Amino acid sequence: MPVDMKALLARERERRRAAASGDPAGAATASSSAAATAPVVMAPRAKISLRDFDVGERAGVRGLHYVPDFISPDEERAVLAGIHAPGTESRWVRSGRRRVANYGGVPSSSEVTEPLPQFATSLLEAIASAGIVNERTAPNHVLVNEYVAPAGISPHNDGDVYAPHVAIVTLGGAALMDFWPNDGSVTADDDRRDCDEREPTPIAQVLLRPRSLLLYTGDAYGLRHGIRHRDVDVATDRCVNAAVAGVEIGDEVERGRVRYSVVFVRKGHG
Template identity: 45%
Template sequence: TTTTTTRDDTLSFAARGGFVDTDVDDEISSSSSPDVAKRVPGLAYCREFIGARDAEFVESALLREPAAWWTKGRGRRVMNAGGTSPSRLYREGDDEAIPTYLRELVEVLVRRKASERAANHVLVNEYDADGFISPHSDGDVYAPDVQILTLRSSALIEFWPAEGATAGDFDECDNIDAPRPVVSVLLEPRSLLMYRGEAYRLRHGIRARVKDVVAAETANARELGLEIGDVVERNPAGRLSVVFVRKYAERRCE
């Protein structure tokens, strides 16, 4: 289990004079993608949420965290900041383990209304270039209000109905009846993906590939100047993302 009890508080935006090139005040609605918002209620996407220099600082700080704070898995490693397991309910004081620079980002998310309440748990994922996420829903441990900050490499995230087959259940090369996602979004470096409510109840996943193909379901393709069939290569160095969530202290049943 990853341990995150001792942090270096000198790794903070405040210690370097604040955010350098990130807008920390404007509401996210003024800069989010309208094409994404139209597809599924509760889904939103903001390009360049964080400035290039600030993103570089966050990535550098994350990679300076001791190896003992990371847990290795298939094709990725994960750091749990705030609590010791994504599946465990929130316990008082868990969020005190979140590194200062990530807590400062949590404050910006709330200030810009990217999240309804401050996250009390942060997951950091570093994937191999072809790293994947099997389609899943986040379940009843988290409040239905999630933000994903992509720091390194693009990737196409797909959202699927809460139940039923996904394309991963089929051989896509041979089966023309393979199901299609409800929507997909190409996540760019420095972008922020937000999903809550109806969008939260969908399953989401990323396919195991080093190149993503723009599809009819890719909601932000036009905004990015892309067309159906365009190929976007992932960074060979792999993908780094930060997931902000709020855990419940007790399970909620809908």
């Protein structure tokens, strides 16, 4: 999760200071539950079997799952409103070409410093009701990425703090995520480097449609992943979820103006 750690630490310190001093503006950002917006309500999901959503198998990658249309368009709108609720603006930190809002402490530290915001707990309840996480594996930290096209995220591996599970809900726009073997050569700690032609051919690509849920765990968690810097993605024969995402090899997929990803992780090796 390459994030501008300096900016994030400064923001986190500022937030804690404001909360401790009783500053109302700080308090609004210190606890996202203070954000005055309609609560996000999600219908409980029917239990799903992840085996039905395994997209990594055909590329020999274990632990890669893609669930299309995990949330409805109304739920997507409600989550986006929660992400931008009053008091959340000060959460955003620029990291390379994207912005990141972080909830639950400093991403690289295993310390959990606050509960998840309401939009995230609702999404999480939906994920839990589908049987995808349980009490032992439930995420306790969320990062929201905002990508204004053509922004992407440089190749990276999420490292030990979050291992072994990540769940990502895509909102607003689409993007093609590439996965490469983790040869140890590049673990970017910022977004200055693009995923570009210097990267070897990915072993798998997943087209992340709006309202979908991506899960990577185990072997898939160990890979590097990234999103290229471009307005339009082209599905290649490595696109492991092409059928379910409704594309054929060679199809061009517009990103859309802005994509958000809500990235759930569990710190503390649950």
